[in-house]
Amino acid sequence: AQSVTQPDIHITVSEGASLELRCNYSYGATPYLFWYVQSPGQGLQLLLKYFSGDTLVQGIKGFEAEFKRSQSSFNLRKPSVHWSDAAEYFCAVGPHSNTGKLIFGQGTTLQVKP
Amino acid sequence: DVKVTQSSRYLVKRTGEKVFLECVQDMDHENMFWYRQDPGLGLRLIYFSYDVKMKEKGDIPEGYSVSREKKERFSLILESASTNQTSMYLCASSFPRNTEAFFGQGTRLTVV
Numbered sequence: 094a095q096s097v098t099q100p101d102i103h104i105t106v107s108e109g110a111s112l113e114l115r116c117n118y119s120y121g122a123t124p125y126l127f128w129y130v131q132s133p134g135q136g137l138q139l140l141l142k143y144f145s146g147d148t149l150v151q152g153i154k155g156f157e158a159e160f161k162r163s164q165s166s167f168n169l170r171k172p173s174v175h176w177s178d179a180a181e182y183f184c185a186v187g188p189h190s191n192t193g194k195l196i197f198g199q200g201t202t203l204q205v206k207p
Numbered sequence: 208d209v210k211v212t213q214s215s216r217y218l219v220k221r222t223g224e225k226v227f228l229e230c231v232q233d234m235d236h237e238n239m240f241w242y243r244q245d246p247g248l249g250l251r252l253i254y255f256s257y258d259v260k261m262k263e264k265g266d267i268p269e270g271y272s273v274s275r276e277k278k279e280r281f282s283l284i285l286e287s288a289s290t291n292q293t294s295m296y297l298c299a300s301s302f303p304r305n306t307e308a309f310f311g312q313g314t315r316l317t318v319v
Contacts, residue, residue, distance in 0.1 A: 185250075
């Protein structure tokens with residue numbers, strides 16, 4: 094079955110520290126991959142996406158993610174976290190089809206310590 | 208800017224009421240979606256639509272129905288609201304070929 098796993102439900106990092114959020118997927122073919130961020134009380138905003146090509150993708154707000162096919166992973170990274178990065182982060186996968194249906198992970202809540 | 212607008216940010220309804228959640232997008236997207244978000248469960252797809260009057264069930268359609276009479280509008284209907292439908296509901300839209308989905312701000316529904 095197709096699924097997305099975000100192993101860390103909650104992560105706390107200090108402001109200025111580096112960040113890595115993990116995402117593993119189970120999918121029958123090469124998927125489209127996404128990271129979204131949700132600030133409290135808001136909808137989801139796209140941080141970055143991978144469709145094909147270079148496996149290291151750059152996104153908004155200084156985030157990047159690396160697609161590793163051999164590990165079925167798409168981990169999100171940021172070299173230096175800012176207090177405004179505190180939010181919930183969702184990894185998602187989707188098929189190469191017209192439906193646009195996405196499968197989401199459970200989410201990782203990021204807390205940033207001053 | 209793409210805009211997906213959900214008609215209400217907060218709703219409180221009574222058990223057994225019929226509830227309508229409305230979503231409008233202004234980007235001429237073919238695909239529209241309704242997700243439900245619950246803590247620890249991520250987002251789960253309720254229904255989606257890939258064209259006017261076309262709809263398909265998602266992963267958790269029980270207790271819900273949808274309507275898409277115009278391309279820009281996608282409505283989620285709770286036929287008889289129950290307390291276990293208390294949740295955050297998110298609408299999204301996208302073009303075909305699985306480009307990114309754009310989300311509304313969500314409707315937090317409480318059924319009492």
